Amino acid sequence: MTPDLDLQRHNTFGLPARARFGTTITHAGQLAPLLAEAAAMHLPLRVLGGGSNVVLRPHFEGVIALMGIAGRDIVGTHGDHTLVQIGAGENWHSIVEWTLGQGLPGLENLASIPGTVGAAPIQNIGAYGLELVDRFHSLQAFDATDNSIRSFDRDECEFAYRQSFFKRAPGRFIVLSVTLALPNDWRPNLAYPGLIDIPADADAKTIMDRVVAIRASKLPDWRVTGNAGSFFHNPIVEPEVAQAIAAEFPSSPRYPAADGRIKLSAAWLIERAGFKGHTHGAAGVSPNHALVVVNNGGATQAEITDLAAEIVAGVAARFGVQLVQEPELL
Ligand SMILES: Cc1cc2nc3c(=O)[nH]c(=O)nc-3n(C[C@H](O)[C@H](O)[C@H](O)COP(=O)(O)OP(=O)(O)OC[C@H]3O[C@@H](n4cnc5c(N)ncnc54)[C@H](O)[C@@H]3O)c2cc1C
Structure with a gap:
């Protein structure tokens, strides 16, 4: 663990912030020993992804685990959906681009949202008429109360507008990977203002490019x-x-x-x-x-x-x- 970890470049507000200790997690096996170490010092442990949905205090008296678990795989099918499993530390927008590159449309309306894949279920990210729940299959999470790894399906995540089961128990579950279900019979979702004039036969890349452009002009x-x-x-x-x-x-x-x-x-x-x-x-x-x-x-x-x-x-x-x-x- 790094003592006195500087978090200024780990939050999109760019606030000056430091943690008593911090480290990067690249595989789930690091978590149990890290939690034991934190517990021995009576310190809480919290995960940080891209730091794009936090207001950091100047000093966090605890351990920050920077989420760095990588991985992206097409893992099978479920009904008429293709399943892709993504490591929690992957960058969300890169995954939107990657899925489209694999010929798997479905995430284009959620392009350009900063942060990591592991954080996406925490508030059920949403934009341009689509929410994560619409493309979600399941996730794997580490339970800090008993060091077990649990699977959560869509219902168990209790997704709602910018809400999930995990948001109500901050710090307990650390998302390790997310499995998305991308529709094989994809149709463009153009109902949202700003997308309405896109032709109904447009491909997903055209929609993604429009979303990226609108967001860059507004935010x-x-x-x-x-x-x-x-x-x-x-x-x-x-x-x-x-x-x-x-x-x-x-x-x-x-x-x-x-x-x-x-x-x-x-x-x-x-x-x-x-x-x-x-x-x-x-x-x-x-x-x-x-x-x-x-x-x-x-x-x-x-x-x-x-x-x-x-x-x-x-x-x-x-x-x-x-x-x-x-x-x-x-
Ligand atoms: C310019 C801008 C535009 C944005 N636009 C949108 C938008 O259109 N729609 C939208 O929904 N959001 C939007 N956001 C918010 C943000 O991008 C999302 O909430 C994103 O999912 C946060 O990811 P992160 O990795 O940065 O999370 P962080 O900010 O690092 O963490 C957020 C919370 O999730 C927890 N967390 C992070 N990773 C994990 C994990 N692996 N397991 C368990 N808990 C975890 C953290 O402890 C913290 O409580 C925007 C943010 C910015 C800066």
């Missing part, structure tokens, strides 16, 4: 301006709350959600509450995209957290809607 590049993508979930509210907002703003975005509830646009609420472009120290709300909190250079975790609290309070006061933060404070 700040985290390599230049640190960020963690969408900072808040789109809130799902009771119909009365949505109606009250619609009475004042008839064209406010509203989408049907489960159980008669309504999904609102967090970006719209934040912009209307006056926070687009707002700054707090070196932290700010992107002037181009109200849902993206950015590090304008030298921001601290405290500045990001204080700005987020200001936004949550402002939106609650203006619209009576409670925003929920997406990246984990780690």
